[in-house]
Amino acid sequence: MSELIYKSAAQLSESLAKKEVSAREVTQAHLDQITKVDQAVHAFLFVDTEGALAQADQVDAARAKGENLGPLAGVPLALKDILAQEGIPTTCGSKILEGWRPPYSATVVKKLRAAGVVILGKTNMDEFAMGSSTENSAFGTTQNPWDLTRIPGGSGGGSAAALAAFEAPLAIGSDTGGSIRQPAAVTGTVGVKPTYGGVSRYGVIAYSSSLDQVGPCARTVLDTALLHEVIAGHDDYDATSINAPTPPVVAAAKRADVKGMKIGVIKELSGDGYESGVSERFEESLEILRSQGATIEMVSCPNFDYGLAAYYLIAPSEASSNLARFDAMRYGLRVGDDGSRSAEEVMSMTRAAGFGREVKRRIVLGTYALSAGYYDAYYGSAQKVRTLITQDFAKAFSSVDVLVSPTTPTVAFPIGAKSNDPVAMYLSDVATIPVNLAGVAAMSLPAGLSEGLPVGFQIIAPAMKDDRLYQVGAALERELAAKWGGVLTTKAPKLSSSAGA
Amino acid sequence: MLTYEQIIEKYEPALGLEVHVELGTKTKMFCGCPTEFGAEPNTQVCPVCLGMPGALPFVNERAIESTILIGLALNCSIAPMSRFARKNYFYPDMPKNFQISQYDEPICTDGYLDVEYETPEGMKTFRIEIERVHMEEDTGKSLHVGGATGRIHGAEYSLLDYNRAGIPLVEIVTKTVLGTEGYAPQIAKAYVKELRDILRALGVSDVKMEQGSLRCDANISLSPRGSGILGTRSETKNVNSLRSVERAITSEMHRHAQRLEAGERVVQETRHFQEDSGTTRSGRSKEQAEDYRYFPEPDLLPVAPSAEWIEELRAQLPERPSAHRARLQQLWQVPDKEMAAMINAGVVGIVEETVAQGADPTKARTWWLGEISRLANEREVEVAEMPITPKDVAEIIALVAAGELTDKLARQVVEGVIAGEGKPKEVIAARGIKVVSDEGELVAAIERAIAAQPETAQKVRDGNIPAAGALIGAVMKDTKGQADAARVRELLLGLLA
Numbered sequence: 002m003s004e005l006i007y008k009s010a011a012q013l014s015e016s017l018a019k020k021e022v023s024a025r026e027v028t029q030a031h032l033d034q035i036t037k038v039d040q041a042v043h044a045f046l047f048v049d050t051e052g053a054l055a056q057a058d059q060v061d062a063a064r065a066k067g068e069n070l071g072p073l074a075g076v077p078l079a080l081k082d083i084l085a086q087e088g089i090p091t092t093c094g095s096k097i098l099e100g101w102r103p104p105y106s107a108t109v110v111k112k113l114r115a116a117g118v119v120i121l122g123k124t125n126m127d128e129f130a131m132g133s134s135t136e137n138s139a140f141g142t143t144q145n146p147w148d149l150t151r152i153p154g155g156s157g158g159g160s161a162a163a164l165a166a167f168e169a170p171l172a173i174g175s176d177t178g179g180s181i182r183q184p185a186a187v188t189g190t191v192g193v194k195p196t197y198g199g200v201s202r203y204g205v206i207a208y209s210s211s212l213d214q215v216g217p218c219a220r221t222v223l224d225t226a227l228l229h230e231v232i233a234g235h236d237d238y239d240a241t242s243i244n245a246p247t248p249p250v251v252a253a254a255k256r257a258d259v260k261g262m263k264i265g266v267i268k269e270l271s272g273d274g275y276e277s278g279v280s281e282r283f284e285e286s287l288e289i290l291r292s293q294g295a296t297i298e299m300v301s302c303p304n305f306d307y308g309l310a311a312y313y314l315i316a317p318s319e320a321s322s323n324l325a326r327f328d329a330m331r332y333g334l335r336v337g338d339d340g341s342r343s344a345e346e347v348m349s350m351t352r353a354a355g356f357g358r359e360v361k362r363r364i365v366l367g368t369y370a371l372s373a374g375y376y377d378a379y380y381g382s383a384q385k386v387r388t389l390i391t392q393d394f395a396k397a398f399s400s401v402d403v404l405v406s407p408t409t410p411t412v413a414f415p416i417g418a419k420s421n422d423p424v425a426m427y428l429s430d431v432a433t434i435p436v437n438l439a440g441v442a443a444m445s446l447p448a449g450l451s452e453g454l455p456v457g458f459q460i461i462a463p464a465m466k467d468d469r470l471y472q473v474g475a476a477l478e479r480e481l482a483a484k485w486g487g488v489l490t491t492k493a494p495k496l497s498s499s500a501g502a
Numbered sequence: 503m504l505t506y507e508q509i510i511e512k513y514e515p516a517l518g519l520e521v522h523v524e525l526g527t528k529t530k531m532f533c534g535c536p537t538e539f540g541a542e543p544n545t546q547v548c549p550v551c552l553g554m555p556g557a558l559p560f561v562n563e564r565a566i567e568s569t570i571l572i573g574l575a576l577n578c579s580i581a582p583m584s585r586f587a588r589k590n591y592f593y594p595d596m597p598k599n600f601q602i603s604q605y606d607e608p609i610c611t612d613g614y615l616d617v618e619y620e621t622p623e624g625m626k627t628f629r630i631e632i633e634r635v636h637m638e639e640d641t642g643k644s645l646h647v648g649g650a651t652g653r654i655h656g657a658e659y660s661l662l663d664y665n666r667a668g669i670p671l672v673e674i675v676t677k678t679v680l681g682t683e684g685y686a687p688q689i690a691k692a693y694v695k696e697l698r699d700i701l702r703a704l705g706v707s708d709v710k711m712e713q714g715s716l717r718c719d720a721n722i723s724l725s726p727r728g729s730g731i732l733g734t735r736s737e738t739k740n741v742n743s744l745r746s747v748e749r750a751i752t753s754e755m756h757r758h759a760q761r762l763e764a765g766e767r768v769v770q771e772t773r774h775f776q777e778d779s780g781t782t783r784s785g786r787s788k789e790q791a792e793d794y795r796y797f798p799e800p801d802l803l804p805v806a807p808s809a810e811w812i813e814e815l816r817a818q819l820p821e822r823p824s825a826h827r828a829r830l831q832q833l834w835q836v837p838d839k840e841m842a843a844m845i846n847a848g849v850v851g852i853v854e855e856t857v858a859q860g861a862d863p864t865k866a867r868t869w870w871l872g873e874i875s876r877l878a879n880e881r882e883v884e885v886a887e888m889p890i891t892p893k894d895v896a897e898i899i900a901l902v903a904a905g906e907l908t909d910k911l912a913r914q915v916v917e918g919v920i921a922g923e924g925k926p927k928e929v930i931a932a933r934g935i936k937v938v939s940d941e942g943e944l945v946a947a948i949e950r951a952i953a954a955q956p957e958t959a960q961k962v963r964d965g966n967i968p969a970a971g972a973l974i975g976a977v978m979k980d981t982k983g984q985a986d987a988a989r990v991r992e993l994l995l996g997l998l999a
Contacts, residue, residue: 085556098555105549107556204556210800240560240802319800322588325599326553330662344594344660371590371795380797 003030006167007491010076010224013170017075020064024057024075028119031077035121035168038496043143044153044163046082047090048122053077060117072227074117079169081160082123083130084215085204086110093206094128094138094156097355098333107204108236109173109215116231121169124159128357129324130180130208132156133429136420137359144416145188146493147454151413154184154429160218161188165493171228172218177208178312179408179433181216182445186408186457189447189489191225191474192218194433196464197440198243201236207323209316210241212437220490222446222475226254229467245465253468257475260294264473265401267461269305270432275410278451283407286448286458289480290405290473300401302393307386308435309427314370314383315438320360321367327355362423391439398463403473406432408445408457436461444470446478447489455489506684506752509724509759515686516732517679517751518721519630521697523672524640524714525568526707531639531670532559532602539713543663551668553597558801565637565670566609566805567815568706572672573610573635574816575700583806584609586637586799591792594660595642597667603638605796609805610635615700616824617692619685620842628685630693631677642667672706678732686722687751694718694747695848696823702851703820711743712887722751723768724758733758734768738782740775744848744884750775753782830854834863840871847875849885852892859896862903869895873913877920890919897926908986911935938985941993944977947985948994951976962998970994 005013005027016022032050039045060075080086083093085103087110092098106114113120127137135143135158145153146166153162160172161184174181176194185192193216200215207213217228233247266287271280291297329335329351330344337350356364370379397404409429419426436443441464448458458477462469482488504512530537533550549557573580587605613632618625643666648658674697682689698709698716709716718741723733736758738750753775758768773782821829827850831841834857844850849870856866870885874895878885898915901907907915907930918929930936938944951973952959961969970991977990 085554091555093555101555103549103554103556105554105557203558206555207558207801238560239558241800318797322590322600322795322797325590325592326555326597328592328594328599330594331552331597332554345592348592348594368795371797373793373795376795376797 003033005030006034006170008170009221010073010170010219010227011221013076014072014227017064018070024060024064024117024119025054027075028053028057028077028121031121031169034166037498038146038166039168040498041144041149041496042146042162042166042168043141044079044124044159044166044168045122046092046094046125046140046159049089049120052089053119053121056114056117056119060119063117071116071231073171073231075119076171077119077121077169078113078171078173078228079122079124079160079163080110080113080120080173081157081175082126083175083206084110084173085206086120086123089123091123091206092140093130094126094140095327095355095357095360096139096334097327097351099139101333103204105204108201108238109232110204112232112234113173118171118231124157124163124172126159126180127156128360129206129320130156130175130177130213131320131359131363133179133183133426134414134416134419135159136416137357139357142416145413146496147189148413151415151454152187154187154413156180157184157192157218161185161190161192164188164190164218164220165490166496170219171224173215173228173232174218175205175213175215176433176437177212177214177316178437179430181218182408182433182443182457182459183429185218185445186447186459187413187455189450189455189493190218190220191222191444191446192216193225193229193444193467193470194436194442195229195233195467196243196442197437198241199247199442199465199467200233201239201242203236203238207319209319210323211319212312212316214437221488222444222471222478223251223254225444226250226471243465248465248468250468250471254471254475256472257479258293259290259473259476262295262403262473263401264290264295264297265300265397265404266297267305267397267404267406268299268301269303270406274428274431275407276412276451278412279407279410279456282448282451282456283458286477286481287405289477293476293480295473298401300397300404302390302397302435304386304389304393305435308390308438309431311383311386311390311438312430312434313366313427314379315387317363317367318370318380318383319367321364321371324356324360324364327352359423387438390435394435394439394441394461394463402462403469404461406459406461407448408432408459412451412454412456432459440464442467442470444474446474447481449481449485449489450492504759504763506756509755510684512727513724513733513759513762514680514727515682515755516723516725516735517676517682517686517690518735519676519679519690519693520719520721521674521694522717522719523572523674523701523707523709524716525565525670525672526705526715527562527564527568527670529562530668531562531565531637532668535668537669539715541665543661543665546665547667551597552664553599559602559799561802561805562670566807568670568704569609569635569637569672570807570812570815571704571706571819572674572701573613574812574819575704575822576610576613576615576632576635576674578610578613578632578635580807580812581607581609581611582809583607583804585804586802587796588799589638590795593641595644595662595664595667597642597664601638601641602799602802604636607804608634608636615693615696617689617696618824618845619689619692620846621685625838625842628682628689628692630679630689633675633677635672635674638671638673640666640669640671686755687748690720690751691744691748695744698744699823699851703823703826714742717741718747720747720751720754722754722758724755724762726762733762734770736768736771736773736782738773738775739785742775742777743887745882746775746777749780750782753780757782834867836863836867840867843871847871847885849875852886855892856895856899859893861896861899865899866895869899869916873916874920877917888920889922890916894919894926901926905986906937907935908937910983911937936984938981944981944985944990944993945997947977947980948973948990948997950980952997959998962995967995970998
């Protein structure tokens with residue numbers, strides 16, 4: 002087995018730059034690992050073997066010619082299937098898009114290609130990013146590499162599992178209510194939801210436009226920063242993207258210093274409902290940060306208690322409108338078009354057959370919340386809560402530099418444990434959702450294990466201060482890695498081809 | 503059945519007009535696709551206007567600028583912050599199954615437009631209050647093939663063309679217009695015409711009703727006089743010409759009155775104007791109001807034009823049409839009555855363009871108000887919609903002035919141009935129209951006439967000058983009307999002196 006798959010992106014970058022290894026070798030090693038373990042993990046919905054090797058060859062040729070290449074040129078990446086990639090099947094985890102090959106690429110995909118990043122394929126996800134376990138994917142559940150009987154988180158379970166299974170050193174996720182951070186937490190990897198508007202959403206299939214944000218995922222804080230720098234920045238094609246320089250995230254990850262920093266612990270995101278193992282790892286991490294020279298204080302954000310309720314009105318409302326375009330007219334699935342039925346009937350039959358249960362549930366919920374006579378009580382009230390939560394953050398950040406909490410209340414739960422209880426499933430995101438509602442930045446990084454399963458530590462920074470996540474995260478990671486003898490994923494089970502399957 | 507006069511005696515009409523204008527921007531509202539009319543179906547499309555998964559809208563600055571200009575020209579307040587909203591409903595020609603529009607926070611509000619109308623009691627000014635001016639995107643077009651009606655129900659299949667999807671539209675909505683009395687249909691037409699002139703002067707749209715770049719939905723209701731309650735309104739769509747605005751409203755007033763007189767109620771519904779019959783037919787009923795589930799468009803930022811920008815645009819506004827007309831009247835020395843006739847016929851702008859092409863103002867006015875108006879009446883279209891341009895008319899006037907055409911021949915040329923035979927020069931060539939100015943040819947024709955009517959000729963020689971008419975007539979007939987009658991007379995009288 003090639004040792005290349007256990008390297009970080011930063012290490013691969015160095016070896017590639019020194020020409021100790023070619024992009025083709027690195028890519029092939031990861032493709033081999035996918036072949037070996039993905040039957041058990043099911044992180045990928047589509048593996049672009051030929052395309053990936055062709056991209057790798059291009060990078061090698063460019064390097065041979067002495068061209069100036071970015072740090073991630075030749076490093077492989079797993080792309081969440083929510084991003085449009087020209088000519089590559091893009092399903093968003095839904096039957097309704099099965100067979101669709103986009104005629105264009107998302108801005109993030111273009112940036113990755115321009116940076117020479119090798120895209121291995123598309124990763125599994127909950128249908129239209131609605132879920133916390135990938136069990137809502139129309140194409141089967143992804144298994145958590147730490148324990149194949151457990152969920153890898155969601156919606157971006159495929160991207161997180163690909164990292165934990167060493168199928169890719171880098172991955173792209175999207176985070177509407179926690180879909181990057183919760184999977185990162187339960188797979189022992191690192192994931193960042195950048196400031197809303199920090200990364201272009203153009204070409205990212207919309208779930209909830211005012212909450213969706215694309216972000217970087219990796220096994221180390223530095224790798225995550227390197228990827229963050231490649232994908233971030235203003236985009237004329239996304240009116241909500243911020244026209245300002247990207248915060249210096251790589252420099253911050255390298256500084257890794259918390260001396261004199263004020264860290265606030267969010268009172269409302271602890272205690273009841275949080276597993277003891279999760280709370281213990283969280284406390285230990287706080288202790289480390291304190292020992293590194295940070296000041297820790299308790300901070301109250303009283304309106305966070307309404308975050309989950311507000312989210313489940315705003316996100317479904319926007320989704321009910323965003324998902325209206327899947328109507329069989331121009332692309333994707335078409336059901337019942339036998340010449341005897343009207344366009345309306347075909348639309349209706351296609352949507353009935355093409356959307357899964359959770360997607361339908363949220364469309365109905367959102368349609369109801371926006372309807373005349375209910376708008377003010379539901380959507381309107383939810384927007385008010387959103388404002389209050391934003392104010393809670395503003396107040397907290399007036400006294401501390403970053404806020405922290407456990408990323409999730411529990412470790413990875415067994416597959417099937419919550420699939421018939423939507424509300425229990427929704428609670429997985431209770432600590433991550435306020436961040437999306439306020440549009441601020443957050444990271445989840447591993448805090449250790451509880452009963453053999455990873456626990457996530459969440460850091461939250463004000464809008465456009467994403468660099469603080471990396472500064473604090475890298476400091477904590479360094480100390481923890483010193484204790485463990487490497488980042489947490491070094492302890493992940495080495496899967497064999499027979500594993501679990 | 504009540505006559506129109508009786509209807510007005512018993513009921514008070516209330517008008518409401520919604521005008522949609524396609525802006526003449528080079529690119530669409532939320533993407534970079536071209537907006538040219540008449541391209542091959544589905545060639546002016548991209549992921550954004552096709553509503554591809556993941557595609558996002560971005561705002562065309564020019565469209566916002568045009569909308570602010572319209573708002574300023576209509577005396578509106580320009581909102582320091584307005585918002586786009588999604589109007590959700592399913593229809594195959596709407597790519598996203600929601601339309602990006604504006605809802606409770608439009609960009610322009612509370613304006614007015616003064617409309618002049620010549621009543622039997624003289625010229626009157628009616629103030630039409632504008633409730634709002636907002637931006638939205640157009641939908642694609644459906645073509646229903648097969649079936650008898652060309653409507654979606656009963657069609658064998660439908661074709662979709664998304665070239666129009668995403669073209670910037672501005673919707674201009676009036677407040678309820680009361681007090682127009684019996685002139686409601688005419689005032690409505692005058693309003694749309696005035697609005698069209700303003701939009702044309704602003705250069706924000708080509709305002710072609712027949713191509714759909716200016717569309718009018720006419721709302722009308724009748725309320726029994728003294729009741730103080732507005733009646734139930736109907737909304738008539740598919741009103742594709744100025745004349746149709748007037749006809750549609752008149753027809754609806756009759757229909758409403760008939761129902762009310764019969765003790766029936768008017769159904770609140772959308773109706774479609776039928777050009778051939780001049781009446782409306784029922785569209786979809788709005789009794790169960792459709793729930794569009796409007797909410798703020800999360801993919802776009804609020805529109806927040808700076809005060810400086812608004813003032814910059816205000817400074818760019820062209821002269822108001824009414825002020826402009828007053829200036830022209832003075833410049834051209836037009837009597838009040840004539841000016842009113844020009845305004846009512848909607849030809850001021852066209853006459854001005856004709857003058858700009860070098861024509862004499864009085865001649866230009868005479869052509870447009872006279873012969874061309876007459877032909878327009880015959881065809882039941884507006885003068886402005888006649889297929890002859892100010893340039894054509896100026897050219898014809900110049901040819902008459904140069905003696906190359908007589909007035910009579912010029913009328914033939916105008917007729918030819920309108921009949922689609924080509925530009926004036928082409929019509930002249932094709933029809934072989936020319937003034938017979940060869941004196942030898944004329945003299946020969948006169949001599950033939952004298953030879954044919956020797957007795958008449960003798961009467962003229964004897965001093966009975968009016969008798970010359972018969973001879974002149976014969977000469978004109980001989981020359982197929984291409985001779986200058988005045989010259990023929992001169993030559994004839996000379997020969998018989």
